[in-house]
Amino acid sequence: DTAVSQTPKYLVTQMGNDKSIKCEQNLGHDTMYWYKQDSKKFLKIMFSYNNKELIINETVPNRFSPKSPDKAHLNLHINSLELGDSAVYFCASSHQRTNLKYFGPGTRLLVL
Amino acid sequence: EDKVVQSPLSLVVHEGDTVTLNCSYEVTNFRSLLWYKQEKKAPTFLFMLTSSGIEKKSGRLSSILDKKELFSILNITATQTGDSAVYLCAIMDSKLTFGKGITLSVRP
Structure with a gap:
């Protein structure tokens, strides 16, 4: 009965590889997000989708591409991974009306 | 430029102590201020504050928002x-x- 789930939980990969992180929510929310949390615990928004449409796209390298096949899913694909991409990535969802966000468990990405 | 500034950055106390955590912000037009607790995994929601001066409580935790002075504790x-x-x-x-x-x- 997990509300917001992400896979995988841990991802260790080499520089230059392409990887994807998946996110699913079963809360019936219409908006989903991706956040990056750096080593100093600073959470920064990357993308926001509302009803499968991109509404926020912060200054993020275009190696990062979100994909929303439906309202319940928002996947994050990263091309040509770099060392600086190492972080914890959190998916979140909310109703646009309330904007109260529920977070997934996070995906810890380590690029070697 | 940080729009939301929290202080102190870190704090060590002993069991039984009372702590006050500060959050100052620059944004004047916003809907709500939220507090989250993050342990090893994802942030978990604590409080959502929308109105100034109204304290929200949950057990040993409480929070209040001051929209005039632009901070929350x-x-x-x-x-x-x-x-x-x-x-x-x-x-x-x-x-x-x-x-x-x-x-x-x-x-x-």
Whole structure:
């Protein structure tokens, strides 16, 4: 009965590889997000989708591409991974009306 | 330029102490201010504050928002080791903007 789930939980990969992180929510929310949390615990928004449409796209390298096949899913694909991409990535969802966000468990990405 | 500033950055207390965590912000037009607790995994929601001067309480935790002076505080009384976590404050307008968090360590 997990509300917001992400896979995988841990991802260790080499520089230059392409990887994807998946996110699913079963809360019936219409908006989903991706956040990056750096080593100093600073959470920064990357993308926001509302009803499968991109509404926020912060200054993020275009190696990062979100994909929303439906309202319940928002996947994050990263091309040509770099060392600086190492972080914890959190998916979140909310109703646009309330904007109260529920977070997934996070995906810890380590690029070697 | 940080829109949401939390202080102190880290804090070490003993069980039973009372702590006050601060969150100052620059945004004047926003819907709500939120507090989250983050332990090893994802942030978990604590409070959403929309109106100034109205205290919200949940057990030993309480929080209040001052829209005139542009800050919020999160109070934890009779701290326990399980309160050790990073406490995040965030401003909600068209998106959620987080502060850098306050690392609280509660020693037995």
